[in-house]
Amino acid sequence: MQIGVLTENAPFERRVALTPESAGRLITAGHSVYVQSGAGLAAAEDDDAYRAAGAVIGKSPEEILGNIDLLAAVGQLDQQTASRLKPGTAVIGLSSPKDGRGPAGVLVDRHASFFALELLPRITRAQSMDALSSQAMVAGYRAGLIAAERLPRFFPLLMTAAGTVPPARVVVLGAGVAGLQAIATAKRLGAVVEAYDVRAAAAEEIRSLGAKAITLDVESQTSASGGYASEQAADAADRQRRALAPYVAAADAVITTAAVPGRPAPLLVTAEMVEKMRPGSVVVDLAADNPNGGNCEVSRPGEEIRHHGVLVHGGRNVPSQLAAHASRLYGANMSAFILAMCQDGVLLSTPEDIAADDIAAACCVLLKGEFR
Structure with a gap:
């Protein structure tokens, strides 16, 4: 998959969804990771560290969003970012669009999928993903x-x-x-x-x-x-x-x-x-x-x-x-979730596959533009 990471733009947000370490884990598994330039600076991670891990650095959100199948995020997407998603893009983050504050309508219009990490079931298999x-x-x-x-x-x-x-x-x-x-x-x-x-x-x-x-x-x-x-x-x-x-x-x-x-x-x-x-x-x-x-x-x-x-x-x-360590921990949770939700290198994307996995079934609130 092509996985993207943007600079978080919510007020008071300094974390980044993937650190070079967690991005490298995904790259080793065969995925490509695109990171917006400067996305990790507030968490003490510079562009060179991401390049060393094998990530591609993009200058603008548009450059990242035009290349990815999956967006790894921390907080709520804003309306502008959501509207730039390619149709069918999947988003993984901590703020479900069902909470009434996010761009739910835009995500539906873009036929996006959303996996909310706050809905993760507290089971043994999910411990490494528990953001x-x-x-x-x-x-x-x-x-x-x-x-x-x-x-x-x-x-x-x-x-x-x-x-x-x-x-x-x-x-x-x-x-x-x-x-x-x-x-x-x-x-x-x-x-x-x-x-x-x-x-x-x-x-x-x-x-x-x-x-x-x-x-x-x-x-x-x-x-x-x-x-x-x-x-x-x-x-x-x-x-x-x-x-x-x-x-x-x-x-x-x-x-x-x-x-x-x-x-x-x-x-x-x-x-x-x-x-x-x-x-x-x-x-x-x-x-x-x-x-x-x-x-x-x-x-x-x-x-x-x-x-x-x-x-x-x-x-x-x-x-x-404490953005540096918070991001390191969150990135580890994010990468573990992505790897667990993949079959043959592709994120679970059919209702049948989602329903068959207890973690995916709990966390998937939007699938191809339809709320579950």
């Missing part, structure tokens, strides 16, 4: 750093001639991939960490990282099929917030990471809860970029605000803030 998890790991690590940077106190216990400085108390809400990485990062920086997740099974993972698992005297929520937490009923969520309030109030830093795929992010920290935190405390809301609001009632995506003396950081495309 949601790899990017969540990056975001969780970055969240721990943001909390430490913004907090006007030390994270670790320090014993000095001027006295002993107690460690910071960090509370992490949500113990999926991002939450566990935030826990591990805060622990490495020396903080005392407590964490909570609605999934009862998460408590063991929290403790394995040296943190204290918060247990609430409310009805627990088990994992839904696919490994994700389910959305809670309103009354259960309200009881949960009331039970979490003392932990939030006592924390120096709160990191929220809870998300339910395809649903609004659960509200975990209300404005009233923030107001009861000590001045100078920090809230880092990784879910703030959700179109329907994040985990913290007062957070705003991409903004830092002061609410009653508490700094509230709203995350926006947090993995892109």
